[in-house]
Amino acid sequence: MTDRWDRATLYAALDAFLAALAARDPDRLRWAPGVRHSENNVMLEVGDGVWGTIDRIGEYDLRFADVREGHVGFFGTVHEPLEESGFTARLALDGDGAIAEVEMIVVRQSDSGIKFLNPRWWTKPILEAEVEPGRGASRARMVELSDGYFSTLQLNDGTVHTKFHPDCQRVENGVQTTNNPEFAYIVPVAALGCEEQFRMGNYRYDDRLRGRRFPLVDEERGLVLAHGFIDHCGRLAEYQLTDGRTVASPVRRPHSFYIAELFKIEDDMLRQIEANFITVPYHMPSPWDG
Numbered sequence: 001m002t003d004r005w006d007r008a009t010l011y012a013a014l015d016a017f018l019a020a021l022a023a024r025d026p027d028r029l030r031w032a033p034g035v036r037h038s039e040n041n042v043m044l045e046v047g048d049g050v051w052g053t054i055d056r057i058g059e060y061d062l063r064f065a066d067v068r069e070g071h072v073g074f075f076g077t078v079h080e081p082l083e084e085s086g087f088t089a090r091l092a093l094d095g096d097g098a099i100a101e102v103e104m105i106v107v108r109q110s111d112s113g114i115k116f117l118n119p120r121w122w123t124k125p126i127l128e129a130e131v132e133p134g135r136g137a138s139r140a141r142m143v144e145l146s147d148g149y150f151s152t153l154q155l156n157d158g159t160v161h162t163k164f165h166p167d168c169q170r171v172e173n174g175v176q177t178t179n180n181p182e183f184a185y186i187v188p189v190a191a192l193g194c195e196e197q198f199r200m201g202n203y204r205y206d207d208r209l210r211g212r213r214f215p216l217v218d219e220e221r222g223l224v225l226a227h228g229f230i231d232h233c234g235r236l237a238e239y240q241l242t243d244g245r246t247v248a249s250p251v252r253r254p255h256s257f258y259i260a261e262l263f264k265i266e267d268d269m270l271r272q273i274e275a276n277f278i279t280v281p282y283h284m285p286s287p288w289d290g
Helices: 007-022 139-153 194-199
Strands: 031-039 056-066 071-079 084-093 099-107 164-172 208-218 223-232 238-240 246-248 255-266 269-280
Touching: 007 056, 007 071, 007 084, 007 099, 056 084, 071 208, 084 208, 084 269, 099 255, 099 269, 139 208, 139 223, 139 255, 139 269, 164 194
Parallel strands: 031 099, 164 269
Antiparallel strands: 056 071, 056 208, 071 084, 084 099, 208 223, 223 255, 238 246, 255 269
16 A cells, blocks of 8 residues: 655654644644544543643654554653643644644643653663664554553463563553652652563552554654553552452552553564553543544
8 A cells, every 4th residue: 555645745744743842823824624533531622621721842752653544643742831741642644734633642640640750851872763674563463562561561460471582571651660669669660661560460559451543653763652541440449469469459440541552563573662542430431432
């Protein structure tokens, strides 16, 4: 299939969007009729939400593009009066180059149900690099491996439904949550690697990974952007790890996480993971379904 877009055009659209957002001026942009525009899983009118409170865009700039479908994605930060927040945006262009979709997540610690202390945002060369010839995977396989990560996380019992690179790392809301002894004093599992965490069955309390969507696949860079929800019913008081230890569940109230998760795939394995997520009401539906 011939690519409909080129990376430069999609990145230019992203640059224009970020500049307009920083200026609080959506009229700078060309919007498609019936544009769909969401912030933190709620559809808003263009110009509402972060458009009215942003002071500036932060320095972190991780971008990627789907040249077949006309989507471009961004992980960065936004500064508002109270704080700097992790920020994810996905744009989709229509056939005339107008913005047809905007999906944003702003991880504001001030209203978050889960707070990761001392977040920081840094460039990760593995996410910027193109996949070398012979080390990539088909589009369908990339989505399969990414979906397998969610299946592994759902009711995690030690069974792995995807493939992890030995050097796999994961960063969530600006904090590395694998192989990170400094964070392990708060979340002990953070001292372990990606696959080891799941082999232990640490995430048994994640009841359901629903609303899974994979709207953007950057085949050249080996990246898949996924969206979905992690539901927690909160009923599980304790559970047994695969090494026989019994541990208390850290989740004891009904709620859901709305997530944007980026997977780097290399050598048919998950090599790096970057995620932003927020807490939303339990079983909150997605305005992007249907």
